[in-house]
Amino acid sequence: MTESTTDYKKEMNSYPLMNNYGYPKLELVRGDGMYLYDSKGNGYLDFTAGIAVCSLGHVHPAVTDAIVKQAQTLVHSSNLFRHPLRTELAERLCSLTGFDAAFYCNTGTEANEAALKLARRAQWQHGHKDKTKLVSLPGGFHGRTMGALSVTKKPQYHEGFTPLVPNCETPSEIEGVPDAIDDKTAACIVEIVQGEGGVHPVDPGLLREIERRCRATGALLIVDEVQTGIGRTGSFLCSEQAGIKPDIVTLAKGLGNGIPVGAVLATGETARAFTPGSHGTTFGGNPIAMAAALAVVDTVAQPDFLEHVQRIGAYLKQQLEQIGRNVTGLGLMLGMTVDDAADYVAKAQSEGVLVTAVGKDRVRFVPPLIASQRDVDELIQRLSRIR
Ligand SMILES: Cc1ncc(COP(=O)(O)O)c(C=O)c1O
Known part of the structure; x- marks a missing residue:
């Protein structure tokens, strides 16, 4: 030795x-x-x-009570079976945000990974098989799995992990993002306030320009609200204040007050791209996570x-x-x-x-x-x- x-x-x-x-x-x-x-x-x-x-x-106390009560009733049964809290939380989140369906996972990274997959899959399902490019913003952070890392252009996070997922583009200047969104783009992922990037809000005009480019090219707009969502910025979702309407939004962090839970919300047309067997996780939608998230959402949405x-x-x-x-x-x-x-x-x-x-x-x-x-x-x- x-x-x-x-x-x-x-x-x-x-x-x-x-x-x-x-x-x-x-x-x-x-x-x-x-x-x-x-x-x-x-x-x-x-x-x-x-x-x-x-x-x-x-x-x-409300979260602790919800966790304790649920732990005494049922801790886990998997997504092979329904659970009433899973439906209740999805209904609550959709009615608060205007989205149509939810997918649950356990972390922010997983939520973004699922969102990127959902975007590519939706393009594929709608017959746009060549729309696969994923565009992201310099200074953005979306997580550490291979897909989420591929849209997070921070050289020190990539060191020793390449090659990453192909066909991901992050322009070197933030103003270059709208031009990077083209006919071959599946989706563009943005954070409205770049948290890990130093807590810098993205210019609202640029956000609207990105949204316009997405609409013009048929690319989907994903807003990563893992950090900004669930009331953190003073509205339930930050995209409400920014005046943009994403196709997909990702949540985690504040959703469970410390119990690991993440969610992807999407409009009906996009959400339908996840068909049985196309994506999944064992623990996503776990009853304890659902109970904690419901207690949080009920308080924060007031x-x-x-x-x-x-x-x-x-x-x-x-x-x-x-x-x-x-x-x-x-x-x-x-x-x-x-x-x-x-x-x-x-x-x-x-x-x-x-x-x-x-x-x-x-x-x-x-x-x-x-x-x-x-x-x-x-x-x-x-x-x-x-x-
Ligand atoms: C905007 C954003 N997206 C994704 C993530 C990754 O979330 P997690 O650490 O739960 O995987 C973070 C974490 O800091 C984040 O701030």
Whole structure:
């Protein structure tokens, strides 16, 4: 055994996980509303929400009750059988968004993978067998499976994983996207606010131009609302505010308040392309995930809840502008430029605040949507101490 082998063996003995997350140091064992706690009982004001996931805050009683009740009734039966909560959630999501049918999965990546497959399959089923190109935006992030990664043009995420899925095009400039959508395009996938790309909203005029090109060429428009959806930006879906009407939308993150659940919603004409056996997953639509998602959707879809997100989002933006620069985003999905994001995150943590870095010089604020004005004041007071 070489010395370096002994080194990594030692490391894996103490923490037997692969190193793709870079061995975090802080261990969190309990959550309550806006706060997370380590094993010594130290509390951290959480402006990460598990990366834009725990929208109703940690251990929300309605979600916990729904999970517990469902766990005592039926945990899993598979998609070989119907389950009433699966239908109920699909009905609720479709009536809130105007789509016609849902497909369930477990993560955002899986939702996008399914959406890309659905788009190609719909073109194929409608007789457009040559419409296979998938267009995406520079700065976008859609996930880590081979398909989702192929429409995520970030060189460091591709390193060592090529060749990826053929016939995917991401123009080097965002303004070049409409021209890349042509007669051979199956779909264009967009994020309205590019979260992992630094929390940058895409220009609404460009979004409408992309939609127009899709309509003109017969390409389908997929909006990835994995991060922006379920109230995060102050409307149930972000596409409502952007004034575009996608053919397919993908959801995950905030949908289950921490229980893994993803969904693809599509218009009837497109949704019909998934015929028996064409796509599937064992766990998608699991009853516990459905129960959690229904509890979340019932709360988030209330008009006063969404108004709260808009109000606190505007307040957070205004307050961050007092202490930082280039604050961008929508609702409670905001980013701010700092000199060194990793250093800022570490210093925030020592002040008892959790935020995340996106890229080298951007810090992201995606708190639970229940954040109050007092929580924002507390955040700003603590961040103001950072030098
Ligand atoms: C917009 C967007 N799409 C897809 C994903 C991938 O989701 P997941 O990590 O649940 O696979 C993410 C995750 O950050 C995301 O922000």
